[in-house]
Every structure is written in C-alpha cells, then in structure tokens.
Amino acid sequence: MDYRLRRQRLLRQLGEKGILIVPTATEQVRSRDVYFPFRPDSDFLYLTGFGEPEAMLVLLPGRAEGQEILFCRERDPERETWDGRRLGVDAARDFCGVDQCFDIRQVDELLPGLLENREILVYPMGRSMDFDERVLRWRRQAQARSRQGIRYPVELVDLGHLLHEQRLYKDPQEQERLRAAVGLSAAGHRHGMRQCRPGLHEYALQAEIEYVFARQGARSVAYPSIVGSGSNGCILHYTENLAEMQDGDLVLVDAGAELDGYCGDITRTYPVNGIFSPAQRDIYELVLASQLAAIEAVQVGRSVNDYHEAAVGVLVEGLRDLGILQESREEILERQLYRSFYMHRTGHWLGMDVHDVGHYRGQDGQWRLLEEGMVLTVEPGLYFAPDNPATPDRYRGIGIRIEDDILVSKQGPQILSEGAPKSIGEIEELMALGGVFQ
Ligand code: GLY
Ligand code: MN
Ligand code: MN
Numbered sequence: 001m002d003y004r005l006r007r008q009r010l011l012r013q014l015g016e017k018g019i020l021i022v023p024t025a026t027e028q029v030r031s032r033d034v035y036f037p038f039r040p041d042s043d044f045l046y047l048t049g050f051g052e053p054e055a056m057l058v059l060l061p062g063r064a065e066g067q068e069i070l071f072c073r074e075r076d077p078e079r080e081t082w083d084g085r086r087l088g089v090d091a092a093r094d095f096c097g098v099d100q101c102f103d104i105r106q107v108d109e110l111l112p113g114l115l116e117n118r119e120i121l122v123y124p125m126g127r128s129m130d131f132d133e134r135v136l137r138w139r140r141q142a143q144a145r146s147r148q149g150i151r152y153p154v155e156l157v158d159l160g161h162l163l164h165e166q167r168l169y170k171d172p173q174e175q176e177r178l179r180a181a182v183g184l185s186a187a188g189h190r191h192g193m194r195q196c197r198p199g200l201h202e203y204a205l206q207a208e209i210e211y212v213f214a215r216q217g218a219r220s221v222a223y224p225s226i227v228g229s230g231s232n233g234c235i236l237h238y239t240e241n242l243a244e245m246q247d248g249d250l251v252l253v254d255a256g257a258e259l260d261g262y263c264g265d266i267t268r269t270y271p272v273n274g275i276f277s278p279a280q281r282d283i284y285e286l287v288l289a290s291q292l293a294a295i296e297a298v299q300v301g302r303s304v305n306d307y308h309e310a311a312v313g314v315l316v317e318g319l320r321d322l323g324i325l326q327e328s329r330e331e332i333l334e335r336q337l338y339r340s341f342y343m344h345r346t347g348h349w350l351g352m353d354v355h356d357v358g359h360y361r362g363q364d365g366q367w368r369l370l371e372e373g374m375v376l377t378v379e380p381g382l383y384f385a386p387d388n389p390a391t392p393d394r395y396r397g398i399g400i401r402i403e404d405d406i407l408v409s410k411q412g413p414q415i416l417s418e419g420a421p422k423s424i425g426e427i428e429e430l431m432a433l434g435g436v437f438q
Contacts, residue, residue: 001173003049004097006166007068010047011061013162019118020059021111022159023131027053037220042352043124043163045261048096052086054104058114066099069114074103108134112141121153122162160357167351168358169373175407177262178351178375179416181222182405185256185264186419188212192255193427195435198247198272202227205251206241213257222263222354226254229272233399234385236344245272250280252399256354263354265377266417267403274431276424279394283382284424286318290380291402291422294346298370298378298406298413304360305367308346311380315342319382324392340390347377350405370408375416379403 014020024044028036038053048057048070055072075088093101102110115121115138123135142152170178188209195208206227213221228238229245233252245251249272256264269284271277276284294311316332319325319341325332332338349356356375362368370376381401384391402422407414421427 001049002171003047006047007057007059009166010162011059011067014059014061014120014122016062017119018059018061018122019115019120019153020057020122020159020162021135022047022057022124023128024050024053024055026128026130039220040261041124042261042357043159043167046163046167046352048098050087050092050096052092055092056104056107057098058111060114060118068098068100070096070098070101071104071107072101074105108138111138112145115139115142115153116145117151118153119151120155120157122157122159124160125156125158164357164359167356168349169371170351170375170407171373174262174351175373175375177260178264178405178407181218181257181259181262182264182266182416183419184213184216184218184259185222185266185405186417187216188255188257189253189266189268189420190430192253193268193270193421193430194433196245196251196270196272196274196431197435198245200272201244202229202232202241202251205245205253206255209253209255216257216259218257218259220258222256222258222265226252226267228252228399231386231397231399233269233401234383234397235399236383247273248277250398250400252401254401254403261352263350263352263356264417265350265354265379265403265405266420267379267381267401268420268422268427269400269402270427270431275428280398280400281424282322283384283395283398283400286315286322287380287382287400287402288422288424289318290314291378291404294378294380295404295406295413295415298376298408300372300408300410301369303367303369304376307378311346311378312338312342315380315382324390324395340388341382341384342380343383344379344381346380347403350375350377372408372410374408375405376408377403377405 022044025041027038030036040051058069060067072092073086089101191212192205192209206225224239226238227241229251230249232238250269251272252269254267290311293314294307297307297310316338349358383399384395386397404415404417421430
C-alpha cells in the first residue's frame with residue numbers, strides 16, 4: 001500500500017497554512033478489566049498502515065523539520081512482557097516512512113506548539129468527544145500565545161471532508177484486498193450452506209461460517225453476523241442468533257470477514273432443509289430478479305440511485321404480479337407502498353468500513369455518478385413480518401435478502417462475491433452435498 005502517496009495527496013490539499021491530526025481508535029473496555037479486541041481507526045490505518053493503539057498522525061505542509069509526524073508508544077520491556085510487543089518510535093518511523101516520530105506521552109506538550117502559525121486545523125470532528133475536547137485545549141493553548149504575535153487555527157475542518165473522497169476510489173492494491181476479503185466471506189457462506197440443517201442453532205451456523213473466516217486469517221468479522229431463521233429473517237439487524245432452525249423455514253445469513261483492514265459484506269438466504277418451498281421460491285425469484293437488474297445498473301456514468309430504482313422497479317412489478325400490492329405501479333412508487341416489505345436502500349459503499357465513507361450526493365444535491373474503482377453493495381430484499389397486517393398468509397414470516405459486493409469498472413459490474421451461490425439451482429445443489437469441510 002502506498003501510504004506515503006496518500007499522505008502526500010493530503011499535504012497538497014492542505015496547503016501551507018494547514019495542519020491535520022488523525023488519531024487512531026481508542027481501546028474500549030468490554031467489561032471491568034477486559035477490553036474489546038483493538039481495531040485501528042480506518043482513516044489512520046489508511047494513512048499509515050500502523051496497527052498499534054495510542055498513536056496519532058500529524059501532517060504539517062512545508063514544515064522544515066519534517067512534514068509528517070507520528071506519535072506512538074515508546075518501547076517498554078515491562079509493559080511489553082504483559083501486553084505484547086511495540087514497535088517503538090524509531091522502528092515505527094521507518095515502518096511508516098514518516099519524517100519524525102515521538103513518544104505519544106509527549107503529544108500534549110508538543111501539539112500546541114505545532115499549531116502555531118497554522119490557520120486551518122483538520123481533524124476528525126465529533127467522532128470522540130474526548131478527542132474534540134483535547135484538540136480544542138491544544139488550540140486554546142496556541143491561542144493564549146497570540147498576543148506574542150503568533151497565529152493560531154481559526155478555521156476548523158472535518159477530516160472526512162478532505163480524506164473521504166480519496167478513500168472512496170479503491171486503487172488496484174485495495175481492490176486486491178477487497179477481493180480477498182470478499183472471496184473469503186463467500187467461502188464462509190458456501191461452507192455454511194453445506195452445514196445447514198434443521199435442528200442446528202443459528203449460533204452454530206454462525207460459528208461454522210466464522211470458523212472459515214478465522215481459519216484463513218481473518219482476525220475479525222466485518223460486523224456482527226446476522227443469522228436469522230424463520231421470521232427472524234424479517235429483523236434487518238437481527239444478531240441474537242439464538243433460535244434452533246426449523247424444517248421448512250428459510251435462514252437469512254448476512255456475514256462478512258474483515259481481512260487486512262478490508263470488509264466483505266454478503267447476504268444469502270436459503271432453506272434450512274435445503275429445498276425451497278413454492279412460496280419461498282415465489283419471493284426468492286423476485287428478490288433475485290431485482291438484484292440482477294440492480295447489478296446491471298451498476299455502470300460507470302450511471303447514478304448511485306439508478307441501481308436502487310432498478311431494484312425497486314422489479315420488486316414493485318413482482319409484488320403486483322403476486323397480488324400482494326394491488327395499486328398501480330405509479331401509485332405504489334409515488335406513495336412508496338413497497339416500503340411495508342422493502343424498507344431499506346439497495347446498497348452502500350464498501351471498503352475499510354462496511355458502510356464505507358464517501359458522499360452519495362454531490363454538492364449540487366444530485367446523486368453522484370458511479371466511477372471506476374468505487375466498490376458498493378447491491379442488497380435488495382423483501383420482508384413479510386408476521387405482525388405486519390399487510391403480509392399475506394402465504395408469505396408470512398418470509399424474509400429474504402441477497403447481497404453482493406460489486407467493483408464498478410469500465411468493463412461492467414465486477415461481482416467480487418460471485419463465489420457464494422445464489423440461484424435456487426446452485427444453492428440446492430450445494431446444500432445437497434452436505435456438511436463436508438471444503
Ligand atoms: N451487514 C450490514 C449491511 O448489509 O449493510
Ligand atoms: Mn450485509
Ligand atoms: Mn450491506
């Protein structure tokens with residue numbers, strides 16, 4: 001990864017009057033003295049590749065002693081015996097290729113001085129109230145010296161405003177990492193399909209899928225896996241995963257691995273017993289047709305809303321054909337009557353974060369146009385919740401979503417998640433093979 005190039009782009013954008021501060025994430029207590037596994041902040045990781053906690057990047061265009069400073073933990077044999085190895089400032093400087101590296105314990109002492117004579121201060125605003133306060137304290141300290149003729153930042157800018165456009169376009173190395181993360185996610189889904197059977201609990205199916213992720217090097221899931229059987233599939237972010245899966249039900253699995261900082265995000269829905277019932281087929285074929293139409297609309301030059309509209313168009317036709325909605329197509333679209341069964345949008349950007357950064361509309365308020373190197377999900381669904389009075393009896397409790405990860409390319413949509421089967425024929429065939437480890 002060309003971290004240096006990424007920082008250089010930011011330095012150019014910043015100009016001589018700017019200073020940019022990017023902290024990594026803060027370690028979070030899970031309970032008492034146990035912490036959640038540490039995950040670096042994506043912006044910080046994108047700019048440094050540095051994975052340790054307690055670190056901060058500072059960019060200062062035109063500074064004679066060096067434009068790029070990293071703060072990180074100094075070596076400490078005692079702490080390293082307990083908590084693990086640290087690179088230390090010298091090795092971290094070389095690892096990240098920055099100009100200077102200081103002990104993170106010096107940051108409060110050094111930052112006010114670094115702010116002097118900088119007018120524009122860029123940092124991740126509002127992400128952590130503690131960090132906001134800290135930045136404003138440094139700024140106040142710089143301001144206190146203004147009577148001595150020193151200038152201090154008067155313009156505060158959110159980091160995302162400068163950086164997130166860059167992150168939205170995935171370079172070839174990032175595309176490779178995404179391919180790997182999504183490919184591994186697909187392998188997990190394939191394995192899950194083969195293990196699935198009535199009597200297995202949702203958490204056991206989750207474990208089978210996440211086993212494949214972990215076995216191949218993913219240190220985390222990209223988000224908590226959703227394994228919802230029966231009407232649990234109608235709860236969009238169901239993560240309890242506690243129920244025993246029943247013969248005759250579907251199971252909706254939304255699971256993705258995070259590999260080397262990049263996320264997979266795949267949903268497949270399949271019958272617990274391996275064979276779709278006629279009612280399940282009706283809805284599955286409709287969601288699949290809508291998903292295929294949406295993927296076809298993921299083309300360079302088309303808007304990010306086009307593929308949502310393509311999905312909705314097919315769903316609306318199908319809901320009318322099945323007699324679930326009786327109104328005219330125009331009225332259904334106008335009054336968004338489909339939202340009773342399809343209440344979310346058809347996708348989002350994907351990258352280092354599962355709901356990745358980048359605007360969906362331009363400054364003119366128009367939906368932005370797709371360009372090469374963007375990566376997004378396409379994930380239409382239909383959810384017939386049992387307690388929704390509009391749900392027909394035949395489809396009560398059916399929840400289906402099909403989600404793929406797509407690289408926008410001049411050659412047409414590239415489906416990174418094609419390793420996970422999604423036609424009824426392919427799914428039934430794979431499930432019939434049964435639970436052998438692939
Ligand atoms: N897994 C979250 C989503 O599909 O957006
Ligand atoms: Mn998903
Ligand atoms: Mn998604």
